[in-house]
Every structure is written in structure tokens, then in C-alpha cells.
Amino acid sequence: MKNRISKIVLALLILGGGFFASCATDDVVVPSPVMMEEKLAGVWNLVHIQGGLKGVQIDYAVGEVTWFFNDDSNTLLVENTIMTTGPENIYSGLDSGTYMFEVRQDKDMQILYVNDAKQGEFSITDDILKIDEGLASDGLIYEFNR
Numbered sequence: 001m002k003n004r005i006s007k008i009v010l011a012l013l014i015l016g017g018g019f020f021a022s023c024a025t026d027d028v029v030v031p032s033p034v035m036m037e038e039k040l041a042g043v044w045n046l047v048h049i050q051g052g053l054k055g056v057q058i059d060y061a062v063g064e065v066t067w068f069f070n071d072d073s074n075t076l077l078v079e080n081t082i083m084t085t086g087p088e089n090i091y092s093g094l095d096s097g098t099y100m101f102e103v104r105q106d107k108d109m110q111i112l113y114v115n116d117a118k119q120g121e122f123s124i125t126d127d128i129l130k131i132d133e134g135l136a137s138d139g140l141i142y143e144f145n146r
Contacts, residue, residue, distance in 0.1 A: 039124045040103070040112075041071040044144035049091050051133075051140040058091055065092050067144065069101065076101040076114055093142060 046065035049058045060082075068077040076099045082089045094114065102113045112119040112131060120133040120142075127146040133139035 040069040040101075040122075040129070042146065043068050044129050044146060046092065046142060047145050048143040049140055050143075051138075052091075053138045056087065056091055056140065058088055060088070060092070062145070064088075067094075074101055075099065091140065 044067045045062045046060045046067070047062065048060065049056060064081050066079045068079075069075075070077070076094075078094045078096055078099065080092055080094065080096045082092045099114045100116075102116075104111045104113060109121045110123070112122045120131045120139070122129060122131045124130075129144040129146075131142040131144075133141070
């Protein structure tokens with residue numbers, strides 16, 4: 001009888017341990033800045049800007065504004081070919097040139113800095129990069145595609 005109880009207790013301990021070991025956590029894994037820099041690496045084409053006090057909505061053709069992130073040297077090469085003086089140029093962001101970039105983590109947000117100037121919180125989903133200036137009523141959201 002004692003032997004049988006010992007076997008039942010042992011079986012319950014094994015099952016209980018397996019049960020607790022198999023439980024998933026709901027913790028969200030926040031990518032480190034290094035991981036995000038690796039995801040940023042490569043060529044991104046500005047395709048859309050939205051937001052601001054005026055409710056700006058501007059679409060761009062692929063190749064009009066291109067950002068190339070080099071994560072080896074932490075440089076950003078911008079090619080901005082917008083030649084008009086209209087809203088497309090005003091809101092197209094950085095001028096053509098080479099800039100230094102850095103990714104900093106602020107709690108669960110990844111913040112992009114270019115030449116030590118905060119560009120905004122960014123996220124990458126599939127082949128879409130969104131940079132949100134984060135200014136509640138007048139900030140812009142820049143959308144890039146690979």
C-alpha cells in the first residue's frame with residue numbers, strides 16, 4: 001500500500017513538473033537596439049507621410065526619397081530627389097547626404113536618432129518601416145518600404 005502511494009505521488013510530481021514547465025509566458029520580447037539596427041540595415045523607400053496639424057497625406061513614388069542604413073558604420077545615406085517647392089518637398093524629411101544614426105531604447109520603444117536628433121519611435125513589420133515623430137497632434141508618421 002505504501003509503495004503504491006509513493007508511485008502515485010511520484011507520478012503526480014512528474015506530471016505537475018511537466019505541466020509547469022510547459023506553461024508559456026505572456027512576456028513580450030523587446031528587441032535590443034542591436035537587433036533593430038540589423039533590421040534597419042539596407043535600402044528603404046519613402047512611400048507615404050501622414051499626420052500633422054493639417055492632416056497631411058502625401059504619397060511618394062519609389063526612388064524619390066531613399067534611405068540606406070549601413071549598420072556596420074552606423075551611417076544613413078539619404079537620396080532625396082524631390083525638386084518641387086510644394087508639400088512633397090517640405091515634408092520629405094532629410095536632405096540628400098550622409099548622416100550618423102543610432103537606435104536607443106526607451107522602455108519598450110525603439111527610438112531612431114540621426115546626427116543626435118530624435119527622429120521618432122520606429123517599428124518594422126514585414127517590409128514596412130514606420131517612423132512616428134510622436135508629437136501628439138502635430139507629429140508626422142513616415143512610412144518606408146524595402
